[in-house]
Amino acid sequence: MNSDINPNDINETQTDPRDAATAETGAESKPTGYCRVCGKALSASEAHLAQGTIFCAEHAPAPPPSEQTPPPPPNSDWARGVTDTSAISPGLAFLLGLIPGVGAIYNAQYAKGLIHVVIFGLIISILSSGGAEGLFVPLLIGWIFYMPFEAYHTAKKRQHGETVDEFSSLIPMKSSTSSLAGPVILIVAGAFFLLVNLDLIRLYEVVRFWPVLLIALGAWMLYSRRMGGGDANQ
Amino acid sequence: MGAPLIAAIRGPLMLITLGVLFAVDQFGSVGFESTWPILIIVFGALKLMERAAARQPDAGA
Amino acid sequence: MRRGSLIGPFLLIAVGAVLLVNNLRPDLSLLEMTMAYWPFLLILWGGLRLVELLIAHSGGKPLPRAGVSGGEWALVILICFIGSGANYARSHWPHPRITLEGLELFGESYDFPVAGRHEAGESPRIFVENLRGNARIVGSDATGIVVEGRTTVKAFERADAEAAHEKCPLEIVRQGEQIIIRTNQDRLGNTSKITTDLEITVPKGASIEGSGRYGDFDVTNIDGDVEINSDNAGIRLTQIGGGARIDLRRSDIIRIVKMKGSADLRGRGQDVELEDVGGEVTISGSYSGDLLLRKLAQPLRFESKRTEFYVEGVPGEIRMDLGDLEATNLVGPIRLKTTSRDVGFSNFTGRLDLVIDRGDVEIRSGVAVSPVSVQLRSGDILLAVPEAAAFGLEAVTERGEGINEYGPAISVEVVGERGARMTTSEGAQPAVSLKTRHGDIIVRRGSTSSDEDAPRRLETDAA
Numbered sequence: 001m002n003s004d005i006n007p008n009d010i011n012e013t014q015t016d017p018r019d020a021a022t023a024e025t026g027a028e029s030k031p032t033g034y035c036r037v038c039g040k041a042l043s044a045s046e047a048h049l050a051q052g053t054i055f056c057a058e059h060a061p062a063p064p065p066s067e068q069t070p071p072p073p074p075n076s077d078w079a080r081g082v083t084d085t086s087a088i089s090p091g092l093a094f095l096l097g098l099i100p101g102v103g104a105i106y107n108a109q110y111a112k113g114l115i116h117v118v119i120f121g122l123i124i125s126i127l128s129s130g131g132a133e134g135l136f137v138p139l140l141i142g143w144i145f146y147m148p149f150e151a152y153h154t155a156k157k158r159q160h161g162e163t164v165d166e167f168s169s170l171i172p173m174k175s176s177t178s179s180l181a182g183p184v185i186l187i188v189a190g191a192f193f194l195l196v197n198l199d200l201i202r203l204y205e206v207v208r209f210w211p212v213l214l215i216a217l218g219a220w221m222l223y224s225r226r227m228g229g230g231d232a233n234q
Numbered sequence: 235m236g237a238p239l240i241a242a243i244r245g246p247l248m249l250i251t252l253g254v255l256f257a258v259d260q261f262g263s264v265g266f267e268s269t270w271p272i273l274i275i276v277f278g279a280l281k282l283m284e285r286a287a288a289r290q291p292d293a294g295a
Numbered sequence: 296m297r298r299g300s301l302i303g304p305f306l307l308i309a310v311g312a313v314l315l316v317n318n319l320r321p322d323l324s325l326l327e328m329t330m331a332y333w334p335f336l337l338i339l340w341g342g343l344r345l346v347e348l349l350i351a352h353s354g355g356k357p358l359p360r361a362g363v364s365g366g367e368w369a370l371v372i373l374i375c376f377i378g379s380g381a382n383y384a385r386s387h388w389p390h391p392r393i394t395l396e397g398l399e400l401f402g403e404s405y406d407f408p409v410a411g412r413h414e415a416g417e418s419p420r421i422f423v424e425n426l427r428g429n430a431r432i433v434g435s436d437a438t439g440i441v442v443e444g445r446t447t448v449k450a451f452e453r454a455d456a457e458a459a460h461e462k463c464p465l466e467i468v469r470q471g472e473q474i475i476i477r478t479n480q481d482r483l484g485n486t487s488k489i490t491t492d493l494e495i496t497v498p499k500g501a502s503i504e505g506s507g508r509y510g511d512f513d514v515t516n517i518d519g520d521v522e523i524n525s526d527n528a529g530i531r532l533t534q535i536g537g538g539a540r541i542d543l544r545r546s547d548i549i550r551i552v553k554m555k556g557s558a559d560l561r562g563r564g565q566d567v568e569l570e571d572v573g574g575e576v577t578i579s580g581s582y583s584g585d586l587l588l589r590k591l592a593q594p595l596r597f598e599s600k601r602t603e604f605y606v607e608g609v610p611g612e613i614r615m616d617l618g619d620l621e622a623t624n625l626v627g628p629i630r631l632k633t634t635s636r637d638v639g640f641s642n643f644t645g646r647l648d649l650v651i652d653r654g655d656v657e658i659r660s661g662v663a664v665s666p667v668s669v670q671l672r673s674g675d676i677l678l679a680v681p682e683a684a685a686f687g688l689e690a691v692t693e694r695g696e697g698i699n700e701y702g703p704a705i706s707v708e709v710v711g712e713r714g715a716r717m718t719t720s721e722g723a724q725p726a727v728s729l730k731t732r733h734g735d736i737i738v739r740r741g742s743t744s745s746d747e748d749a750p751r752r753l754e755t756d757a758a
Contacts, residue, residue, distance in 0.1 A: 111368035118372065183285060186278025193271035239352050246344035249371060253337030256378060260334060 093155035094148045103151025107158060116147055237288040244280040251276045302343045306336070333378040337371065404449050405456035409491065411442040413467040415474055418500035418519060424477040426508045428491040434499035434516035442467060442476060444493035459483055465491070473504075502537060520556060538574055548584075557593070586615040602633040607645060627665060637674075655734075659741050660684065664725055671731040678729060679741030687723030691716050693732045700739035 034041055035056035042056055097103025100120035104113035123140045251273060259266040313329055329336075415421070415438060423430050428444075442465065450456035463479040478491045490510075497503070502519025505512045511529040514521050518536030527545040538556025541549060546564035557574025560567065565584030569576060575593040578586075581600060588595060589612045597604035597615075604620075606613070611624020620631070620638040627645020631638065639657040640647060649656060649669045656669055659679040664686040669676055680686060680701070688705060690697060697707040697715030710716045717736060729736055 111372070114369050114372050183278045183280075183282035186281065187275050188278075190271040190274030190276075190278060194269070194275065197268040197271060239348075242348050242352075243345055245368075246341040246348065249341030249344065250338050251341075252371065252375065253334045253339075253341060256334035256337065256375065260331065 088155050088159045090152045090155040090159060094152040097148030097151030098144070100147060103147050104154075107151060107154045109154070119143060120147075237284050240280060240284040240287055244277070244284070247280060248273065248276060302340055302347065306340055330378070333374065337374065340371075404447050405453055405460075407446045407448070407457075407460045409442070409444045409446050409465045409478075409493075411440075411465050411467045411476070413440045413469070413474060413476075414438070415440050415498055415501070417498055418502070419498060420473045420502045420519070421495075421497055421504070422473050422475045422477075423493070423495065423503065423505045423512075424475065424507070425491055425493060425505075425510060426478065426480040427489065427510055428478070428493065428507075429511040429513070430493045430495065430505060430507070431513040432495045432497060432503055432505075432515070432517070434501060434518070435496050436499060437496065438498050440467065440474065440476070440498075441496040442493060443495075444491055446478075446489065446491045449488035459489060463489060463491075583617060586613070588613040588615075602636070603630070604633070605630045611642070656729075661741075664727065666725040667727045667729070669729045669731075671729075671734065673733040674731060675734040676729045676731055676736045678727065678736075678738045680738070681741050685723060686719065687721075687726050688717060688719045688729075688738065689726065690718070690729040690736045690738070692730075692734060692736050695731065695733060695735040698735060698737040700737065702740070705738055 038056060040056045048057060093103055093106050096106045101113035101117035104110070104116055120143060123136055123143060127136050127140065255266055255269045255272060258269065417438065419440070421432075421440065423432065428446075444465070446460055446463070446465075448456040448459045450459060463482050465476070465478055467474065467476050469475075476493075476495065478493070480489050480491065483489055492510075497517070499516060500518045503514055503517060503521050505514075505521075505523040506525065507528060508526045509528070510525070511531070512523050512525070513531045514535065515533045517534070520537035520539065521532055521535055522540040523530055524542050525544070525546075528543055529547050530541055530543070530549045530551075532539055532551045533553060535551070535554040535556065537554075538558065539551060539554060540559045541561070543549075543562040543564055546562070548566045548568070549560060549564055550566075550568040551558055551570070551572060552568075553571045555573040558569060558572055558576045558578075560576075560578045560580070562580045564580070564582050567578065567582055567584070567586045567588075569587070569591065570589045572591050573593070576588070576591050576595045577598075578596070579598040588609055591606075591609040593608065595604070595606045595609055595613075606622075606625050606627070606629050608626035609622075609624075610626065611622070613620070613622040613625070615621070618636060620633075620636055622629075622639070622643070623641045625640070625643040625645075627643055627647060629640070629643060629645060630648045632650040633652070633654075635653040636651065637654045637656075638649065638651065639659075641659040642661055644663070644665055646665060647658070647667045647669075649667075649671070651669075651671050651674065653673045654671070655674045655677070656671055657677045657679075658667060658669070660667075660681075662681050662684050664680060664684050667678075675695070676690070676692075678688075678690075682702065691710070692715050693711075694713045695715065697717040699705045699707050699717060704719050705717050706719075707715060707717050715736070717738060
């Protein structure tokens with residue numbers, strides 16, 4: 001159930017406290033979720049979104065101050081709310097996203113645009129100085145596809161009036177899941193690259209074990225589905 | 235240390251790490267082109283601490 | 296009111312202040328220091344921001360969502376690029392000037408001419424010490440040393456520039472066996488604001504020794520030896536009767552054309568071009584650019600962190616960069632041991648020994664085949680030999696195909712599950728042994744073109 005919530009939406013409170021007043025007298029809505037603590041079925045108006053999961057009114061923890069603000073949240077350093085949402089064209093964002101960095105700039109995410117350009121340049125320079133083409137050409141193609149899609153996605157969200165973070169991406173990066181897998185993967189990957197760079201490991205020795213990643217991914221998915229999917233859908 | 239605090243100081247800590255790597259590149263023996271994975275490691279470690287802290291919230295967090 | 300960090304804007308002001316002070320008082324060379332110590336700026340920024348956040352947290356104020364905002368990261372990345380680029384610019388700092396309508400954006404510059412003379416014998420030993428600036432040394436039939444040049448000083452006012460210029464006069468003195476030409480820039484303490492370019496005419500029989508920190512050395516038409524030590528220099532030597540010893544921490548180009556003696560290059564650099572060298576050539580260090588070696592009469596030894604290369608003579612040409620090596624018309628024995636490189640050898644005599652970790656190997660031989668031994672861990676081997684050639688082939692790949700485009704003289708057999716072995720008749724000579732652990736081996740018919748005479752060692756010119 002937790003996977004139904006797009007972690008990127010954590011910026012906005014899905015139930016505006018003002019709605020609760022009007023909806024209470026309305027018809028009973030279907031349960032949209034279950035309280036994480038007590039398992040009580042909650043309708044849209046009763047559900048309190050916090051820390052990435054849903055709680056009932058009783059068990060909702062006091063949200064950290066940065067989340068307590070009504071939309072648009074003025075506490076974020078770069079609130080990207082746009083006054084005129086009709087001026088945002090996700091289609092244009094997609095087209096501009098084909099040019100490295102410009103997609104992000106269209107969405108007023110300047111640092112991200114710079115990073116997109118840098119990554120693009122890095123891949124090109126690795127390829128031109130003779131890097132493993134079998135690895136980097138697909139990476140380049142993937143990246144060239146990723147940028148416009150990401151720009152499109154972000155523009156769409158802005159069009160709906162959602163505020164987006166500077167570093168929003170299609171890959172969920174929030175700490176909404178309590179899973180430790182992501183960061184551990186990062187640390188392992190970083191350590192691995194470091195050892196290769198310091199000549200302590202020869203790349204070719206380890207790269208042949210890459211299918212282990214697929215196995216690990218499958219195992220982790222199994223594990224998380226067994227654990228996470230268990231209590232919600234009863 | 236609450237999770238939001240770790241999330242917030244991640245930025246400055248990454249900045250410090252970046253500065254250290256470039257300082258070593260300038261004055262030390264290892265170039266940045268070799269040491270950059272440390273950035274990934276630091277990022278992952280901070281993210282890890284953040285999620286671990288979110289799992290077991292301190293009293294009163 | 297938007298909460299934001301105070302540090303970002305504060306840093307911007309600080310950077311502006313530094314640039315302003317540098318313009319008003321160039322003698323403090325603040326800009327140089329900044330360009331050296333900029334990473335500490337990032338560390339300071341991060342540290343201050345951290346403290347700011349911790350104070351906000353303990354004070355119970357709400358925390359911003361991201362410790363460093365998006366715009367600030369953009370600024371950080373920009374600083375990193377400029378900072379890394381500044382390293383490169385530092386080495387060329389005396390020369391590029393950023394001007395706007397004749398006004399210099401980074402301080403005023405004043406030029407002063409310099410000149411000097413000294414008598415000298417027929418074969419003097421001349422030592423040129425010029426910390427910053429280019430030196431061009433030309434041998435001539437006249438006796439005596441003539442120096443002409445220009446000193447450039449960065450200063451606030453002309454009076455300061457003149458004072459600095461007077462503090463560092465051009466000196467030409469005899470010291471024992473040597474004649475020393477020095478620009479005395481170190482008398483100024485902080486040498487970054489004074490640069491001297493020199494044109495020196497010397498007797499043809501001279502030997503030259505040069506020392507500097509930043510600046511090129513050009514030496515032409517000298518019968519003696521040349522020795523250069525510098526932190527960062529481009530070297531161009533033409534028509535040298537003796538040998539050369541070059542030791543640089545950094546260089547963009549080392550070019551030696553027509554030298555009778557030996558060449559000893561060490562240090563780090565980018566491009567190297569040697570043409571027509573009579574003596575032995577030793578290159579040790581790391582060179583990140585293109586190497587072009589032509590017409591070397593004596594053995595070449597190349598040594599870097601991952602490569603060892605020996606060739607007995609190079610009447611032809613070797614082109615080499617970090618990823619490739621192409622050699623044509625060599626005299627062996629030839630020994631190459633390298634980690635990752637694509638290599639190609641055409642038309643060589645003497646034994647060829649290759650030990651390569653990763654890369655593709657191409658060997659093209661004439662009718663007279665030399666003994667060859669290739670040991671490759673990962674990569675393909677291509678051997679092109681003319682039809683009439685006689686050789687004994689033993690080619691083994693542990694994982695790959697053996698492709699015979701040569702003819703019936705070679706038999707191919709499959710070895711194990713994925714290997715292959717190609718051989719000619721037993722005992723044929725010379726032995727050509729090709730081994731790769733992972734890759735294909737292809738043997739095909741090469742051409743017998745007329746200009747593939749067996750290379751011979753170049754004869755050194757009689758003086």
